[in-house]
Amino acid sequence: MRTRVAFLGAGRIARALAGGLLRNEEDSWELVASTRTRESGETFGRAFPQARLYPEERNRDLVQESQIIFLCVKPQEVRGVLQQIRPATAGKWIISVAAGISLAAMAAEVAPSARLLRAMPNLPSLLGRGVTPYCLGPGWGADDRERAKKLLQRFGEAVEIEERFFPLLTVLVGCGPAYFCAFLAPLFRFAAESGLPAAAARRMLLATFSGTAELLKQTSLDPSEAVQESRTPGGITHAALTILEEGEWQETLRRALDAAWSRAKTLEKT
Ligand SMILES: NC(=O)c1ccc[n+]([C@@H]2O[C@H](COP(=O)([O-])OP(=O)(O)OC[C@H]3O[C@@H](n4cnc5c(N)ncnc54)[C@H](OP(=O)(O)O)[C@@H]3O)[C@@H](O)[C@H]2O)c1
Structure with missing residues (x-):
């Protein structure tokens, strides 16, 4: 039925x-x-x-x-x-x-x-x-x-x-796909501007990220440890991450999460 x-x-x-x-x-x-x-x-x-x-x-x-x-x-x-x-x-x-x-x-x-x-x-x-x-x-x-x-x-x-975890889960689970896609969008743009055909860029970037998620899922690797695995001192990843760190991107992300959490908690009380 x-x-x-x-x-x-x-x-x-x-x-x-x-x-x-x-x-x-x-x-x-x-x-x-x-x-x-x-x-x-x-x-x-x-x-x-x-x-x-x-x-x-x-x-x-x-x-x-x-x-x-x-x-x-x-x-x-x-x-x-x-x-x-x-x-x-x-x-x-x-x-x-x-x-x-x-x-x-x-x-x-x-x-x-x-x-x-x-x-x-x-x-x-x-x-x-x-x-x-x-x-x-x-x-x-x-x-x-x-x-x-x-x-x-x-x-x-x-x-x-x-239920007490719901404001936090709203920030992490409900909003999570948006953070990921917001991070991914500039990588797609960069690939296009640098001349990689769009279909190939899409396929390889998505495989890179879903593969990395699977790696974390199937091993006990912590994300910060995984960063160190690909960050050879003086290497290319290091050059990129240094710029991100100079821009204090982790602190910015943290402020964004705090703002979302505070909004979710306020909504819960109204
Ligand atoms: N988007 C997400 O990823 C996500 C994830 C988890 C939870 N949520 C929750 O899901 C809810 C909806 O979010 P959304 O992103 O799907 O919003 P949305 O795209 O704006 O959809 C809201 C829908 O509700 C309709 N609506 C408004 N008043 C109504 C009424 N009185 N009777 C029947 N339908 C009515 C709207 O119609 P009109 O467009 O014609 O106004 C629209 O179809 C929110 O409470 C949000 O917290 C969203």
């Missing part, structure tokens, strides 16, 4: 999650999604032509007709959406990926029998290569806990973890 899954909010992360869900077993899931504007829905619809799309005014109907609800709106929109759907939430699984919205804040807005799950997925969920830290609200039975974990494993690794 097909399970109907509703995405309330069908933007960036909803597209990644829907793609992860539909990866191999398209027949198991029936997707419905709602957005605020038509344009947003059309982008989702182009990616998933089998999904049925609705305007936000129909959120409650979507919840009524679905077993599993992914709440993928921006944090400031969560409470309003929960108040709108409240009468339809009894017994439903409500999975929120919104940064800064606690299980307790959600529980105050939905039917007591709704099963709440808070998650912080990331973009590689699209390929089943993401990681999803999650925590559960009260009332989940043992079988449903297992089913919920299996559902999240469609997106990659699923890690149950205490």
Whole structure:
């Protein structure tokens, strides 16, 4: 039997999650999604032509007709959406990926029998290569806990973890792909400006970075040790890293992480 899954909010992360869900077993899931504007829905619809799309005014109907609800709106929109759907939430699984919205804040807005799950997925969920830290609200039975974990494993690794870590995990896991890609973008530009054909550059740079990630994964090598492995004194890597160090790039990155963490913690308190 097909399970109907509703995405309330069908933007960036909803597209990644829907793609992860539909990866191999398209027949198991029936997707419905709602957005605020038509344009947003059309982008989702182009990616998933089998999904049925609705305007936000129909959120409650979507919840009524679905077993599993992914709440993928921006944090400031969560409470309003929960108040709108409240009468339809009894017994439903409500999975929120919104940064800064606690299980307790959600529980105050939905039917007591709704099963709440808070998650912080990331973009590689699209390929089943993401990681999803999650925590559960009260009332989940043992079988449903297992089913919920299996559902999240469609997106990659699923890690149950205490809710107090969520602001930090937002900074590291949710935002992580953006740091990596921000670092990668100038390397792509440099390769293009220096005359390497774009396809070859893309292939080799991505292989270099995914191979390095795999190296760290499969060995006990710490990233700082790995730097020293490729940094021969007086060598070419050394020349590059010296410039980065003169620019105090590690301190800059640290300030960026502190800023993100502080923002995530503030959001959690509002
Ligand atoms: N992006 C990520 O990598 C990522 C990772 C982890 C968690 N998250 C969390 O995911 C949530 C969404 O982020 P995003 O990056 O996907 O944002 P986004 O691309 O702006 O998507 C938000 C979606 O919500 C829709 N929406 C707004 N109000 C709505 C309503 N009342 N009912 C139904 N849909 C409504 C928007 O429609 P319109 O476009 O028409 O306004 C849009 O489709 C945030 O809470 C964020 O913390 C994001």
